[in-house]
Amino acid sequence: MTGVEAAAAGGCHIFSGCGYPAPGLQDFNFRKLFSIGGWNVTKPEFIAVLCVIVVIAFFWLAFAKPRMIPGRTQSLGELGILAVRDQILRPVLGKKGDAYLPFLASLFFWILVMNLMELIPLFQFPSMSRIGFVWPRAFMVYGLYWYLGFKSKGFFGYFKSWIPSGVPVGILLILLPVEVLKYIIVQPFTLGVRLFANMFAGHLLLSIFMVATWYMMSLSVGLLYAAGSFFMVLFVFLLELLVDLLQAFIFTTLTATYIADSLEHGH
Amino acid sequence: MDDELSMGTGWTVFSYLIAGMLAYGGIGWLIGHFTHVELLFPIGMLVGLAISIGWIIYKYGRPHEQGNPPKGDDR
Numbered sequence: 001m002t003g004v005e006a007a008a009a010g011g012c013h014i015f016s017g018c019g020y021p022a023p024g025l026q027d028f029n030f031r032k033l034f035s036i037g038g039w040n041v042t043k044p045e046f047i048a049v050l051c052v053i054v055v056i057a058f059f060w061l062a063f064a065k066p067r068m069i070p071g072r073t074q075s076l077g078e079l080g081i082l083a084v085r086d087q088i089l090r091p092v093l094g095k096k097g098d099a100y101l102p103f104l105a106s107l108f109f110w111i112l113v114m115n116l117m118e119l120i121p122l123f124q125f126p127s128m129s130r131i132g133f134v135w136p137r138a139f140m141v142y143g144l145y146w147y148l149g150f151k152s153k154g155f156f157g158y159f160k161s162w163i164p165s166g167v168p169v170g171i172l173l174i175l176l177p178v179e180v181l182k183y184i185i186v187q188p189f190t191l192g193v194r195l196f197a198n199m200f201a202g203h204l205l206l207s208i209f210m211v212a213t214w215y216m217m218s219l220s221v222g223l224l225y226a227a228g229s230f231f232m233v234l235f236v237f238l239l240e241l242l243v244d245l246l247q248a249f250i251f252t253t254l255t256a257t258y259i260a261d262s263l264e265h266g267h
Numbered sequence: 268m269d270d271e272l273s274m275g276t277g278w279t280v281f282s283y284l285i286a287g288m289l290a291y292g293g294i295g296w297l298i299g300h301f302t303h304v305e306l307l308f309p310i311g312m313l314v315g316l317a318i319s320i321g322w323i324i325y326k327y328g329r330p331h332e333q334g335n336p337p338k339g340d341d342r
Contacts, residue, residue, distance in 0.1 A: 092275060164326075174318055177290035178283065186286040190278070250278075257275030 115244035138192035148262035287319025
């Protein structure tokens, strides 16, 4: 039984001889929800697919029949797309990058909705806190980064662009291991781990204070502690709202930066 | 992107810092592993960090000279 389940069972409160059922790694593992043709679907997978459907459905509703005077859904959709274009794409790629707007917008909104799922009752789990959901995203972006680099600079030209120009040969030899490692390991690694770690920590923090609120609730001085813990739940909730938005923003901004880096000629 | 200071620059700088430590820490560890001088690993990391910081200052420390001149008086 996980910490959350133990607390939900109701028998575990402070001063009842029951220790605090601390949430931990076990709360990130889920039993299957249902199976489709031998494929066991768990909660994170279900949420991920649901988010895809939500994002597609929303933009379908908004833009399937565009009108000159936009309705409410279309206005909201335009607001979202324009925010991605003006805050993320244009500052990095300029007007020539508008071809990447559909990719960046879907990436941004999908990650955003996925992250917000950690705050929505009944779902209450960010799928991105399972690192298996993050790596495909990071590798997809990194694959695109290299592909565009090869396309615009040629195979050898792209690797040549890693070498900093205008630097003496002696210093170049010193810098080469740093540059190579940055491109091959550090950039894709930090891209993935940043999103994963933020979501993981956020979910853990929220569940710690939520379980603590339940655990300390009893007709004693514990009620006071529970109130304190509940205040922390509200505080972390607001904090996570910010983190969810910020992480989606950073992931998309970095994707745009990588695309710009690949398209740019010379180093 | 390297010519302008943007949000991406911050993360690139961060990547350089880690890459420097990893690269030279790794080289230091490798040499230390075969020569049985364990001190080479932390020394390598520090050297890598120093190289990264030097490179970052050289590359991003002078944004004005790299085709991004200050405009008017709003320096």
